[in-house]
Amino acid sequence: MRLRRCGTDAVLVEVDSIGEVEAVRAAVRAADLPEVVELVPAARTVLVTARPGGLAAVRRVLDSVDLTHRVDTPSQEITIPVVYDGPDLELVAGTAGITTDEVVRLHAEATYSVAFCGFAPGFAYLVGLPRELHQPRLDSPRTKVPAGSVGVAGEYTAAYPRSTPGGWRLIGRTDAPLFDPRRAAPALLAPGDRVRFEAAG
Missing domain, CATH: 2.40.100.10 (Cyclophilin-like)
Incomplete structure (x- = not known):
């Protein structure tokens, strides 16, 4: 997992597979951080945008993500x-x-x-x-x-x-x-x- 800062309040998470994208997306969503304002998965990346000052909380979640395990989140x-x-x-x-x-x-x-x-x-x-x-x-x-x-x-x-x-x-x-x-x-x-x-x- 590679993290790239995007401006002052966003981070782009780069991974190697669509399965790892889902692991990151699901983990961030499951954390239900009030700091997160937008979560945008793509083929090999996830963009996480936070409120001003909220990236530290996002990074703590990202540091704990297991890329081999998908967290179950509510879905339809x-x-x-x-x-x-x-x-x-x-x-x-x-x-x-x-x-x-x-x-x-x-x-x-x-x-x-x-x-x-x-x-x-x-x-x-x-x-x-x-x-x-x-x-x-x-x-x-x-x-x-x-x-x-x-x-x-x-x-x-x-x-x-x-x-x-x-x-x-x-x-x-x-x-x-x-x-x-x-x-x-x-x-x-x-x-x-x-x-x-x-x-x-």
Whole structure:
């Protein structure tokens, strides 16, 4: 774990894996420090922003983090219905050496967790994808991915909250309201949430 000071009241925690990111995020959240005002996990970092003078308390928590152990923190479980008819479903099956039905079964049977959010408002990177479905991004990204598209890329799966360019392999689509700025919490998914996909239609 490497700590880099960011301005006067924030620290960037650098680690080596998404599992270690979750260990740091969960430990800081479980400590419930009043000094912490923002906690932002990413693929290999966690940014912790504190109130003025609060970094000392944050550092004490970070000094005690066991990167091999995840602290259980309160989270919600969300089920997202998916119609598995994506344009890359057969490509994913062929690359994995399995049938499209097996792709659907593997994707829908897994339980995922939100590792971090980014790229676009409400876009959540989910870990827990079965190894058979780990796939490279498309050689040529699409200029427009329809909102609600469900895809896989590398070790992640995700659903696009709005239409954007993207290079993930698309296996389905959902009508779930992934992002709504009128809600108190605009994003449906937040780091630490558990997610299940349910085959629909």
